Amino acid sequence: MSQWIECVPNFSEGCDEQVLNEIARVIRAIPEVYLLEVDPGAGAHRTVFTFAGKKNAMAEAAFQAIRVASEKIDMTQHRGVHPRIGAIDVCPFIPLEGSTIDDCIELACQVGHRIGTELGLPGYFYGAAASRLERKNLTSCRSGQYEGISQKLKNPDWLPDFGPAVFHAKSGMTIVGAREFLIAYNLNLNTDSVSIAKKIAAKVRSQGKLPSANRLPALKAIGWDIPEYGIAQVSTNVISFPQNSLFDVWLAVSKEAEKLGVQVTGSELVGLVPLKALLDAGQSFAKQQEQEAVETEFELIALATTSLGLGELRPFDPQKKILDYVLNQAIATSL
Known part of the structure; x- marks a missing residue:
């Protein structure tokens, strides 16, 4: 092999x-x-x-x-x-x-x-x-x-x-x-306040001093601003995506943002993402939204993309962002 x-x-x-x-x-x-x-x-x-x-x-x-x-x-x-x-x-x-x-x-x-x-x-x-x-x-x-x-x-x-x-x-x-595979995943806030982004990050990352019901294992998080878009982000590294799904991170950050009077408006993936990570997110959103008819790979990816707001800052093309698809295409093209 x-x-x-x-x-x-x-x-x-x-x-x-x-x-x-x-x-x-x-x-x-x-x-x-x-x-x-x-x-x-x-x-x-x-x-x-x-x-x-x-x-x-x-x-x-x-x-x-x-x-x-x-x-x-x-x-x-x-x-x-x-x-x-x-x-x-x-x-x-x-x-x-x-x-x-x-x-x-x-x-x-x-x-x-x-x-x-x-x-x-x-x-x-x-x-x-x-x-x-x-x-x-x-x-x-x-x-x-x-x-x-x-x-x-x-x-x-x-x-x-x-x-x-x-x-x-x-x-x-x-x-x-x-290292094993990690997912670089950033969540957009409807504020430009870096202070708020940092407070949210401190409540969701795995290592933190403050008590939090939304703290996740195997997650790194910081807050920063993106001047080109005029927003602040909670920037995360999902160290183990089977342990933490993208849905888990989105939900935890959304809950902490709501406590501070702001909202998660969308998100972005930096680098490539495994197919399974988006399928898992799609299944979680389908359950949350009671969409029992969402079953196929295409439907689950579409639901995850929309619900996570992956296209808010720039277009999200699954064919160019999902590792499995991109690698298979690269190999096929070289043959």
């Missing part, structure tokens, strides 16, 4: 199409690797690339993309609402059909050490590839962000896993790792 692996690097560039096109070009140049999506965000000044392929080719594709980003992106000029630690903020490998998390750890280590030796950039391993317990959490690795790197590298507990323990002003640091 072939070993399929996904890689979802996040680059700190959301506006310059020439830079993004060059990163895309070097990924496409690697045989047996399929570029599935490029999802830029101007407000976050960040772009999520999604590509997948055979294990033996994925490390090279990831490294070449990282090499171009390190050459083209200048962190001294970077401004954006999303937390980040460098030009190549994070590069996770995710197991797909026929592969395991151990395969992804192997690739993460290969790529990380090449970043350190060939590009001279420092960084950390996170997730399943973490070298120590406190580095499993991406937020911990990113703490202090780009602006705090110099101070962070003075701490013996935060010396890099690869590369020199020296601040690289142009590229910052990078975080490479292995």
Whole structure:
């Protein structure tokens, strides 16, 4: 059986199409690797690339993309609402059909050490590839962000896993790792108040100090604003979508928003989403809305798309956003 692996690097560039096109070009140049999506965000000044392929080719594709980003992106000029630690903020490998998390750890280590030796950039391993317990959490690795790197590298507990323990002003640091699939899911509010968005996020994320009836397991959440749309969002990472469905997150955020006098008006998916996640959401909405006739795959996806408001900020095309569809199409096109 072939070993399929996904890689979802996040680059700190959301506006310059020439830079993004060059990163895309070097990924496409690697045989047996399929570029599935490029999802830029101007407000976050960040772009999520999604590509997948055979294990033996994925490390090279990831490294070449990282090499171009390190050459083209200048962190001294970077401004954006999303937390980040460098030009190549994070590069996770995710197991797909026929592969395991151990395969992804192997690739993460290969790529990380090449970043350190060939590009001279420092960084950390996170997730399943973490070298120590406190580095499993991406937020911990990113703490202090780009602006705090110099101070962070003075701490013996935060010396890099690869590369020199020296601040690289142009590229910052990078975080490479292995993890299971997560869904980046942002919910739109009918307010531009970041304070309200942060209060809601604090009540739904899995780790929080405040008591909350709507706190969800395996969920990360922060509040921020999206100036290009004039709204605030609750930005979440659904760490385990079988444990938390998109419906669960939508419902929890909606309840907390209502308590503060605002509403969830829609939402967006950043990157690709597994087919099962939308089918599960569709089934939950069908039950909530007592729509017993909604049964087919097409109907469930349509109901989930409408109920979650996935097309509020920009058009949502299931054929371009569902991982299963996009990967199958990419493979069919290459044959």
